Amino acid sequence: MSVAGKLEIKSVSKHYDVDQNRLQVLSGLSFDVHSGHFLSIVGASGCGKSTLLRLISGLDDDYEGDILLSGEHIYGPSLKRGIVFQDHRLLPWLTLEQNIGLSLENTGWSARAKKEAIRAQIELVGLSGFEKAYTHQLSGGMAQRAAIARALANKPEILLLDEPLGALDAITRIRLQEEMLRIWRVEGTTMILVTHDVDEAIFLSNEIVVMSSNPGRITKRFLVNLATPRDRASAEFIELKRQVLVELHLYRQQSKDAQENGIDMASLI
Amino acid sequence: MGDVSIVHTPVGKTYDTRLRDHLLALKMRLGSPIGLILPLVILLLWQTAATFQWVEPVFLPAPRKVAVAFWVMLTKQDLIFDFLASISIVGQSFIYGSTIGIGLGIAAGLSRKFEQFLGVTVDTIRHIPGIAWLPLIVLWLGIGAPAKILVIGKSVFFPLFLNTLQGIRSVEKRHIELGKVLLLSRRQMVLKVILPSAMPSIMVSLRYAAGLAWALVVVAEGLSGLEGLGFLIFRAQGLLLTDQLLVCMVVIGVVGFIIDRQMYALQARILRWQQGFKG
Known part of the structure; x- marks a missing residue:
């Protein structure tokens, strides 16, 4: 099991200068992700949630504020911070095991330790038997599992998930959510998930941060205290989903009123 | 020790599947029988034209006469020697041209400065055809192999250089980003x-350049030198030995075909990770 890190985001802002115009992308974001917790960020496209993940990954150092992992300022990319992108980003010319091995190149581990880590990760994500497969031989869901295995292989303190299931079909997505939950339990890594999918966020997280755009900011935080394993069809799950959707301005309040007042929708048509 | 037989069965494939793969590969290289229809039709037309003397025999000898000429050239003359002379020139030109082309292509691909440094020179020289260089180079190096190797090597160099450069420049940004996230060193990247x-x-241009080199050797040998298939073909024209001329043409075509299929097989092997590289 890896050492799970605590992530602190302190007054983080980010802007672009476009032809002397200042385009504010993120404005005064602050939150912590406790060691071993699973936090989801939901928000409409363009609210800056992926940008925030890029800042945490170290791919972009141009921002104001502080980002600390386990009490230390982050600087540039690091093997302590694993990332899974929306596209699996496996290199097509490498086999599955070579792709996973790529994240171990600079760990300084012995060849034997690397080999063992690759084997264990492939087993963890349920891809045993596909070690020598090339990317085009894997389905979308398998490729994304492989990407998760690659990101976890070097035992990062935190795993950043940038809409990792966004490109998958609904059924594969639900399967992989269950897989991710299992993997998180086994590995105990701190997780940050960026997603559009409110169900996914509730199903997986301890905490949900809702962001809105222009400029990207946090409008609400929800603690998810539902018992696990979570029942997607339970009343509590649906009530929380309603609250998050309201926060995202995606819930039509009048239809709820209609239900509560016992009006037969069919008779209105 | 009783486990020995179990130990070596999983290593690689069984003999039967290997044989099947081999035959499949061979079939792919030769193509389906449908590809043989047209050559047979052409042969038939040729035979008909010769039989009815639509063309004077001195300009179009019958296929049988050409086959005999092939046998004579093979057994009593130096066809093999000339063939090897051509192959040797093509082989050397190809190796030198592609090694330098890929090498400089990588260097220019990795360094914009180096690309700019070469830019004007390369783009100018590229537009002077290899054959236009030959007269000058023959003056310097004589009519032997080195002049031809230099000229053909130049023609191999350019597609390799340009495609290597282009290939490196079109590497996907997201893959570079992945490398950064995984902290790959410059070398690893x-x-x-x-x-x-x-x-x-690179593989596409290698295949193209191999075909180009084979075609050019015939021209280069025809223009200068005293050996090789190109020399034979022009000598046969001068002596009105049309049967020998046709022998050379067929040999050139068949060898070109084999070179291309071999390069294709190499390409398919190296790029086996690419989706859909089987059809």
């Missing part, structure tokens, strides 16, 4: 990300 992603482009 080049070996594991940049070069493999340029490989399809």
Whole structure:
């Protein structure tokens, strides 16, 4: 099991200068992700949630504020911070095991330790038997599992998930959510998930941060205290989903009123 | 020790599947029988034209006469020697031209400064055809092999240089980003990300350049020198030995075909990770 890190985001802002115009992308974001917790960020496209993940990954150092992992300022990319992108980003010319091995190149581990880590990760994500497969031989869901295995292989303190299931079909997505939950339990890594999918966020997280755009900011935080394993069809799950959707301005309040007042929708048509 | 037989069965494939793969590969290289229809029709037309003397025999000898000429050239003359002379020139030109082309292509691909440094020179020289260089180079190096190797090597160099450069420049940004996230060193980035992603482009130009080199050797030998298939073909024209001329043409075509299929097989093997590279 890896050492799970605590992530602190302190007054983080980010802007672009476009032809002397200042385009504010993120404005005064602050939150912590406790060691071993699973936090989801939901928000409409363009609210800056992926940008925030890029800042945490170290791919972009141009921002104001502080980002600390386990009490230390982050600087540039690091093997302590694993990332899974929306596209699996496996290199097509490498086999599955070579792709996973790529994240171990600079760990300084012995060849034997690397080999063992690759084997264990492939087993963890349920891809045993596909070690020598090339990317085009894997389905979308398998490729994304492989990407998760690659990101976890070097035992990062935190795993950043940038809409990792966004490109998958609904059924594969639900399967992989269950897989991710299992993997998180086994590995105990701190997780940050960026997603559009409110169900996914509730199903997986301890905490949900809702962001809105222009400029990207946090409008609400929800603690998810539902018992696990979570029942997607339970009343509590649906009530929380309603609250998050309201926060995202995606819930039509009048239809709820209609239900509560016992009006037969069919008779209105 | 009783486990020995179990130990070596899983190593690689069984003999039967290997044989099947081999035959499949051979079939792919030769193509389906449908590809043989047209050559047979042409042969038939040729035979008919010769039989009815639509063309004077001195300009179009019958296929049988050409086959005999082939046998005579093979057994009593130096066809093999000339063939080897041509192959040797093509082989050397191809190796030198492609090695330098890929090498400089990688260097220019990795360094914009180096690309700019070469830019004007390369783009100018590229537009002077290899054959236009030959007269000058023959003055310097004589009519032997080195002049031809230099000229053909130049023609191999350019497609390799340009495609390697292009392949490196079109590496996907997201793959570079992945390399950064995984903290790959410059060396690792080049070996594991940049070069493999340029490989399809390099392989395409290798195949193209191999065909080009084979075609050019005939021209170069025809223009200068005293050996090789190109020399034979022009000598046969001068002596009105049309049967020998046709022998050379067929040999050139068949060898070109074999070179191309071999290069294709090499390409398919190296790029086996590419989706859909079987059809």
